[in-house]
Structures are given as structure tokens and as C-alpha cells.
Amino acid sequence: MPAEEPAVVAENLRKRYGDTRALDGFDLTVAPGTVHGLLGPNGAGKTTAVRVFATLLRPDSGTARVAGFDVVRQAERARYRLGLVGQHAAVDELLSGRQNLEMFGRLYHLSAAGARRRAGELLERFRLADTGGKPVKQYSGGMRRRLDLAAGLILAPPVLFLDEPTTGLDPRARNEVWDAIRQLAAAGTTVLLTTQYLEEADQLADRVSVIDHGRVVAGGTTDELKRRIGADRIDVVLRSGADLAAAAALLTGIAGEEAETDPDRRLVSVPVRDRMAALSELVPALASAGITAEDVALRRPTLDEVFLHLTAKEKEVVG
């Protein structure tokens, strides 16, 4: 693969199912060795895009290349260079973890000894060595997903597609999967990751593309995107509504942005750039001003807010 060739490229992909346009002029470029987040709500076209990249689905029009190979015309070559981890743990429930990895290794055309060795390495790396002999149906959700991830990495593919890798996992399992993805990225694997969670993209991705109605509506680094979306917010709920004006002035001073007040909920809210610094400044400042807060919350813009914001922007540009 020439150095300038992106790891993943999509040009004007279109795919429709009946009247639904799952992909509607989808463009994407992912640089080698980066983690790219594809962020969007259910039905935005994330999974369709990943299925096209993984050679599972033929687009109606447009082209897609993975590691330099066209996913339609050079599907088999692309398959040697990509790994796929879907929304479900696509492993055999009745086989053990080791048996699963050996089987997939053989299907990647490793020798029997090579498949065995690779299975051992991956079980070790994903901390499944102890349980490698048990049938997968006895695994926890996090273990299954780690095994699924391991199965996607048998050939150490240069490009890995992860379709909502943490959906349905508890926080601990989610952290385990995140750690595994970070290790892969550190080792130079290009990762395209779909997610519904801004936090997940923020944690893992170098760049993010926001997808809606089958096309990318915004993209950039997570920081750039957050600047466009608007920053995190601090919400303060006061004990007494009488303190609203004083608290609002105080928050405005700290954040450098006009604070909004909601008398009904005794709420003062302000966007902040440096969330932790603002918070640690705010709490003592409230105390020394003699203002009692019932609740102080730091929150990210919700995905709904992001989409409202971005789709509103898009309409402005288009209209």
C-alpha cells in the first residue's frame, strides 16, 4: 500500500432498500494508523457503511477501498487485510474460545500449527487464556466481545472495523473493550469504529465523522467537533431561588460565557471549555459567596443536542 493511500476510502456510496436510502452519497477517508469514529443515531447508516467496507454488502453505486483494494472488485484481497467485529459477538457458542480462534485461523488459511499458535497468542493477549477451554456460552458479555475482537485480529489485519463494539456491555466490560482497542491503535492498526455514544468517540477516536440519513454531516477531530457543537456544560441547582442572579454572575465570571438561568428548576447553566478547572474553581467560589447548591453537575452535550446542532448548521449552509 503506497504511503499516501488512505486505509479506508468511500466515495459517494449509495445503497437503498426500497424507499429507504441507507447510504446517500457517503464519503469517508480514514488515514492509516488512526482511530476513526463514525458517530450517529440508530438507522443513520453506520452499520450499512461498515458492511460495505467488510465486503458483506454490495453498494448500489460509488466505490469503497480498504487498504487500497476495491471491496467489490477485489473483495478477496481486501478480506485478507480487514477484520470485522459486528454488533453481536459472532463466535460459535458451542465451541471453546480456543476452538473458535483455531477454526477462524484455519479459514484464514493459516496452517494447523500456525492457527494453534495464533489462538494461544490471542487468548493470552485478551486475557482469555484461563477460560480458553470453556464453551463460549459460559462466557460473560465482556469476555465474548473480547473473543470476538480476537477473532477479528487473527491475521493482525491493518484495518479493523468495529460496529458498536460496546453496545449492551456493562461499564466494566466496556472499559475492557476500550483498553483492547487502545492497545490495537497503539500498535498501528487502523480502526473504524461506529458508535452512538459521543463519550466513546471522545475516548477512542482521533477523528470523528457524524453520519445522519446515510451521509456524513460533519467531521473533524473530537476537539474541533466539540467546538462546533458547543462545549460541556456545568449545571448548578440552587437551594434558594433568591441566589439565582448572584450565582449566574459568578458562573459567568468563571466560564467567560453568559450563564442561563431557569427559575422554575432553580438552575444556572453555563458552557465551559476546561471542564475540570471550571468545576474546581466553582465549588469553593459558591461556598465563599455563601450560596448553597443542591447539585452541581458537569455534563456533555447529549447526542440529541449534537445532532440538532449539526443538522441545523447543515440546513443553514444548504438553505
Add this chain to the structure above:
Amino acid sequence: MTMTITAPSRSALARLRWAFTDGWTITRRDLTHWANQPVQFVVNLLFSVMVLLMFGFLFGGAMAVPDGGDYQDFLVPGVLALTMVFGVEATFTAVSTDAQRGVTDRFRSLPMAPSAVVLGRCTADMLGAVLTLAALVVAGLLMGWRWHNGFASALAAFGLLLLLRLAMLWLGIYLGLVTRSPEAVMALQILVWPLGFLSNAFVAPATMPAWLGSIAEWNPLSATAAATRELFGNPGWGGEGWLAQHPLLLALLWPAALIAVFCPLAIRRYRNLSR
């Protein structure tokens, strides 16, 4: 981390070799399922044997074969054919589970031979059918069932039974890919069981109401059961009609027709997963 991988080969011979190697890998997966779940495996085998014993001993006393033959001799070929038809449930469950769980997608994203998924399924299910037949034959022999026309005819009978299983295999693959829901096996059972009993497997179609009797006579299961009875030299309930007079022909034609319909449908369905 360096890995040596076999570069995708363009030669037809190498492709054929990979098709068989990959197919065998998929077959071994099913064999490993059996080894990992020995109890389940034995229970599955014993289920067919139980049907045989139940009809042989529980109802057998109440059954009379018109030309005075032995009911056990009549029953065994019927249960053998019935078991081949019930095999559709095993194929369906395996195929739909893989499709639902994303295992099929994983296979399709691998650089393996695309035909191997089907070839492996086919080999594994046919091996399962051979083992089931073996268990039933042993049980039948213990019950006193015998074949009377020599070993070659008996082999031909087993061949017809496996042909019926092959037809059920393609039906099972097709339905599994269409529904992609292992739970739908319940619905399949509701369809398959009446079909199994609405045949000449246990009783003569002539004893049924006329319209049911003609359905039973047309049943592919009846054709195979009647043909194997003839080949084993076991008593039949040979009716007067053309259908009843040509069981061997029908036992070839019926499965061939089912395969001719469902094999292309299943393959098209598999290919269309990428649409």
C-alpha cells in the same frame, strides 16, 4: 508481529483445494460440537430410537399388516424415512443460528472459499444422518427387523434414505437463510410433524379418510418408505394406484425435484445476503 499468509491464488486447482479444505474445517466444527456436547448428541440419536421403540412396542400390538407380515418389519423402514425428514430441523436450526448470531457474516468477511459454508454444512449433516441411521438399524435389528433381499439392495435402500435427507438439507438451508431465526424451528415442527405422520410410515394410507389418504400417498416420505420396504424385502401396504406401484421411481424423483428447487434457491439466497 509478522504473519505469513497464503497469497490469494488465482489457479482453479488451488481454489478447488481450498474449497475442500475450508469445507472440511466447517465440517470439523460440527464434529467438535458433538464432541463438546456428548450428552446432547446421544440424546438426539436416542430420540429417533425412542420413536421406533414407542411405535414398535406401544402401538405395535394394535397394528396389523394386511398381508400378514410382521409390524416391526413394516415399521423400521418407515421410521428410517421419517427420521430423514425430521433432519430438516437440525439443518434449519444450525443455519438460522449462524445467520442470526452473525457467524455467517463473519465467514463471509473471511478470505475462505464461499462454497465451503454450504459444503461443510452438507458434509456434517449427512454424517449426522449416517450415524442416526446406524443407531436405528442397530435398534431395529435388536427388535427383530431384518432385510431379506441381500446386502446390495439394503445399501440401495440406505442410499435412497440419504437422498431424502439431502433434499431436506437444501430445504433446511433455504428456510434457515430466509427466516434467520432459530426460534422459528417451533413453526417448522408444527409443519413437519403432521407431514411425518400423514404418510405411510406407520399406517396404510388406505385406512385414512380418502382425501387424507391421497395426501399421504403423495407425500415424498411415503415414496421413500415404500421404496425402502421393497428393497429391504419388508412388507408394504402396496395400494392399487400408480403412485403405490412405482415407489422406487418416486423415491428418486421426489428428492431430485426438491433438490432442483431448493438448492438453487438456497444458493441464490446466500449470494443475495450481499444485496
